[in-house]
Amino acid sequence: MSSPEIELRKLARNLLERKVVDLVIGYEDSEAGVRPCFIKEPGEVEKLVWNPDCRLSLVRYLRGFKEKKVGIVAKGCDGRAIVELIKENQLDRKNIFIIAVECNGVYKPVKYGSSKTRRQMAEYCEKCEVRVSPIKDYLIKSDEKALEEKIPKGDVEDLDWLSLFRKCLRCMACVRSCPFCYCTECSIEGFKPALVHRLVDPVELFTFHLIRAIHMAGRCVECGACESSCPVEIPLTRLYHELNEWFRENYGYVPGLNLEQAPPPLVFKEGEKP
Amino acid sequence: MVAWKPKIIAFTCWCSSSGVDQAGFEGFKYPANVLTVRVPCSAIVNPSIVVKALEEGADAVLLTACKPVELRKIAPSRITEARVSLLRRLLKTVGVEEERVRILWISSNEGGVFANEVSRIVEETERLGPLNLRGRMLEQP
């Protein structure tokens, strides 16, 4: 057991015993792999784990506990998501106890039917510059063991996006795992057949992905939850990264870095060159 | 065989659609493959609809708006401008020519400008060739 894990369990027990939080959302291990767990009793804290397989962002679960005080295990990107969500009036800082864990990157999942079995660091983690949540109530430092395997940075231009889109099942796993997809009626789920039909028409996968990209632009914190949930491994974060770049170039805005900077509306002011 | 002609959707705001009508009044000619959709303001056009238009078979999408005048806090056409810019970046990323989405400033009396600009855009789009997203998305690997 790694030292951050011991510290995490100790902290969780403490928080629950002192009733600082009503529950702690963290990761547990299971036969099906590392998965989210919801710890309500101090006695359960031994379930908690922290390792590079803890990839699904837990932030999306926060909206299910709006009235409760919740402790959450947050990587750097997860913390940024919380920041951005507070700005979007979706979360109340008061109700969240952020257990920031210093993150060295997570493994890309090896899924059913995969012909590769080598464990690699996820690509979005390569790009990541914020390894610790910008806001936190407690910081758990990483231990010395760094990730050994790294893969070279991929180039966005190399991808044939249309053929990647073609593979999409429109299963909505990307949308459902994203901390930011909290809309009550998702535009691309088929509620608006004029845009995307309820039943999946392969032609509309283009529209599906572009609309999602537009909706994520300037908000995506590149946590990779979408990408790692995707059964056909579409590198969605690369696409959203490109749009984040557009936001950075035009408005100097990088999502989730601090609570003060308001997200810019999609507007050019006078004098700003498109 | 009929030569391929691009299909272009032009969202024209209230004012610039007057300009489009003006082109007719003043006897300007422009290619018939520009299809106009009249909207109250260019800012009403959701970027998703532009994407949808490309998917549905448009080879290019044009948004015409009044020149942004900073009379108020925000000129709505600046919203459109920003959206178009974002969309172009997105299209470029996924490998679609960004020239397929544009914004044009057309006032209600600028029929001639509209006719000229649109003819130019049709030519340029012809040079780009068909977008054919439908075909490309259905293609078997």
Add this chain to the structure above:
Amino acid sequence: MRRVTVLLCTCGSTLLEKIDFNKVSKELYKNPLVKKIEIVDGLCKANTVKSLSLDANERIIAAACSSRLLEAVLKNLSNAKVIEFVNIREQCAWVCDDKEDASSKTIRLLNGSINRAVRSNPPQYSDGLKIVREAMVIGGGIAGVRCALDIANAGYRVYLIEKEPSIGGIMAQLDKTFPTLDCSICIEGPLLSEAGRNKNITIIPNSEVVGVKGRVGDFRVLVKVNPTYVDPEKCNGCGECANVCPVYQPNKYDVDLKPVKAIYCPFAQAVPLKYVINKEYCIECGLCMSVCTRAAINLEDKPKMLELNVGAIVVAVGSDLFDPRLKPEYHYGEYDNVITNMEFERIICASGPTGGVLLRKDGKPAKRVAFIQCVGSRESGPGIGECSYYCCAASMKEARLILEHDKDAKVFIFYNELRAFGKGWEDLLYRRCLEDGIVFIRSRPSEIKRSPNGNLIVVYEDTLTGKRSELEVDMVVLALGFKPSENLAKLAATLGVSVDDQGFIEEAHSKAKPLETRVRGIYVAGTCHGPRDIVESAVEGSAAAALVISLFRSGNVKLPETAVVLESKCTGCGRCMPVCQYDAIVRDGEKVRVLESLCNGCGACISSCPQEAIVLGDWGIEQLALQISGMLGD
């Protein structure tokens, strides 16, 4: 099942040679959504439309000329549920050389509109909204009084809200008015008393507007009435109380030049003519109470809140004058004989502190008087950047008043540009001034110095000759520019109207809608939306009254289609808020709400909501996307 009727207009057969109508109708008829197709030869003709005998539930596509031309005609002639216009003349027939091209473009445009018309809902103009046919005018200057009278005379109740104890505004303080030099209060006085007598006008003095809810036709205005400590119902204006009152205070009406008692009536022509107590000076000795036979005085008086329900509001709160202390080089407040033009008006007035004789502080008559123009206007600095409009004429008027009182006096006017124009001004004002020997010097004096004898020395550079010189005078009058009054910004915020970058109230459109604000049902008149003179203020008062009356007569309010937030969908993410240029979207608990009265229906918000939780008429994704797919399909 929703289906549409397509009306194809041949425009008096002129389009027949340009568009193949047979092909068009054959192609269109394949579309299952088409109920029937009619080819007509002039949709713009009443007979044509009548002969079609369309029923009211019809969804019609009018394929004809520019909707600019046809829209008004057809909407009047038919009562169809939905009408969609497709311009096949200017957009197909006239711009295509090839008949084939024109026809296929026609088909595409029409197929799009058919898709759209089927999904459209009948326009939801908020017809038959309640209109309270009572108006509120805020501010009782000339603009406000004129407006109130005009509305009242049309038969509607008006609440006239005035912050001071009496209505009248600046004009009541003036001596004479340009260009004719007739007595100001003699003109305004009758209007004020007419307003006081008019049974349709309720004057609420000493009051201010502190809150507004609702929308055009149905505003709920919260008015705070400040205590005057004298019951206006009981006071008959006898003045016994002032006689016994032991305390004096400077009178605002006389620009603090002539003291009055702590219980006072602002001026002789005041409306309402009631006494009021200024609690800042009152020592609560109770003498006044002891003499008031009608027991009108109550020193314990408290502020009262009124909620008034009105259908329209006219803002006519005027504006303030520039504070000359902000220009230290003129030493106002420091040198005795540097006065403002407002003070001048009171001094020169027969009812003023000196009985109309132009005397200096030291009691000497002022023989040589200089006017300095543009104090606080037309320069970057503490004042407003614009011309204050009235002051050139006002100074010329005042210069002539000096000469009228004293033939030997010598008057100099330091001007930058003389901007005096208007009916009768050239003759009655400017030529007379020249004839009277008034000296015009083109200069913005750099400083006023004091000579040992108490005289003033104006240091200046004549910008026509380039000569720098000094001029010794007895008195300097500063022609002050207007500036937005102190509480205007607060009032504007309360009302929801916007202010321009000078701080004056902003018009909906400076030319097309000069007296409307961005809030429907709230109008402006007078100097509160920028400098103007009495004539224009009065004209605007009447004009604003006309707008109010026309609103009241229109039967019902037609709001443009406004954006509506669907509560069940909105997540309160706030992405719609910053794009609304009218600030019409406000937070409402966890969600947001569109203020109907502010929304102009531009639609910028609906396209920034990621899930279309805001709807605006038929401009949603559904209609637009389907219109496009109709156009593009093969």
Add this chain to the structure above:
Amino acid sequence: MRMFSITEESLKVFLRELSLKHVLIAPFERDGYFEFDVLKNPDVINLNYTNTRLSPKRFFLPQRQLVFKHYPRKGFTEEPKEYSSFVLFGIRPCDASALSVLDNILLSPPYKDASYENRRKNAIVISLSCTKPMAECFCNVFETGPIRGMGEDLTFTPTRSGFIVEARTPRGVSVIEEFGKLFRKADGEMLEEYSRLISKVLDEMNRRLKVDKTRLIRIEKEAGEEFFQLNAQRCIECSLCSFACPLCYCFETEDCLEKDSYVRFRGWDTCISPLFTRMASGLDPRVTKADRLCHRFCHKLSRIPLAFNAYGCVGCGRCVSLCPAGIDIREVLKKWG
């Protein structure tokens, strides 16, 4: 005699000839994972694959397919044409078994799902036994593998000396006959190896997870709220499990308008979606996520058995592996089996 054998060499020939005569759908590797698709060139077929990420059900129940097209002006309704025949080579026994379960459901009288029936009729299904089951697999529980499945025409099982081929249906036999020269009758040794292999791999799997499936019916009555609530808390309602499952057959319909006709499509639906049972009035017999998750498992393990006499899970393990939230049907099996 239904047992044959084929050498690796002959298998290549078999596949090549098969691809010339029929539309051949077989497993191959693309972009780092295995999938099924129509193959022109049978050389790319990967016979050492584990299993495909997505099940082959889409060849029988496409994600979206036409139901009818109605032309109001012409007054007639058009239905999809006959589907062309194809060979599905190399599907795993679990996925092949899923087809037999689907047969039970979609072809049960009095109404038969015509398009499914048609595709099924036109498909020759050849399965490839698993000798090295994946960690997620538990086909042993439902007896749907690892060596023989239930819905295939032919079963190919790799042995040290080529493949053992078992003809499971008359159609399978006719395929063997068609390519007669490539197949030999299996000899005794091979048959022995075959039966040894069956019990060996099965034993291996039984050691991992052994459950009495007949007891699963209890879940209908005893479905403990807590277990489902706990898992529902993690479920992100993505519906990936339904989409990946070779058995999830529930469908949704959608009506659209085309230039000159009205059309109806049908395609995959998922019981995980809150819309699945919500009625127009807003009433919903399954309001909570826990209700829906419970139904997903009940449906597979007790409701399909009750209504159609087959199990709604074949133990392929896809949902276990792909679920982003790590929800594991094996936990249900262990608890109630």
Add this chain to the structure above:
Amino acid sequence: MGLSPYVPKPVKIVRIKEETPDTKTITIGPKPFDFIPGQFAMVTVYGVGEAPFSICSTPSDNNLQFSIRKMGSVTTAIHEASPGDEIGVRGPYGRGWPLGEMRKRDILLVGGGIGFAPLRPLLLHLLENSNKYGRIAVCYGARSPSLLMYRDEFGEWMERGVELYLTVDVGEGDWKGNVGVVTTILDKPNLNKAETIVCTCGPPVMIKFVLKKLVELGYSEENIYASLESKMRCGIGKCGHCHFGGKHVCVDGPVFRYDEIMELPRGISPF
């Protein structure tokens, strides 16, 4: 192929009658199939969608009738239709009322609001064959008098011997009848309780309380039937939407007997 059970037959709307402010009865004809009272059909509005509706005309009628309450997309589209328009139908589906069991017995029909639709064909059928059945009583309730369906037929029913008891949740206008939920009038019919067959349909809460009350009043459980509702896509047990606890509402229902209802899982069962 041409044999897909999912493809509706196009038929014309013959008549449309406004039943209540939110319900219209459409008549289509000639009827494409025979049916048993209590069965339903899938009605397609081309281009909009398909939804299940109880057939509410008598089996002996040459046309088919549906009473349709405006609820969502399909129902709204039907409300916007006019005679002559083409819609699609397929059916009949499901298990109807147990006519066989009813022979020579007294029969009580309990309906709530739109829930009277599947009871009307039964009532009309019983009246047409009154010699085969015992006495017939009807308890029918709606939220308000204007929401009672088939009001113009009440007189005729009574003339033909039906004991009719009406009630509304909230009275309005000149309503002089009973006010209260339908359970308040269940004790009124004068029937041989132990032998009577009871058929009921209405919103789930109503069914729940009616079933309870019926048992309380002494009706026997094996004689009570209710028609349930759930979302459906195919009507023939393939689409999976109405699969609850081993039963398909579309195939094994919509009419279920008391004990079957008690067996159904929470949610779909009103209990």
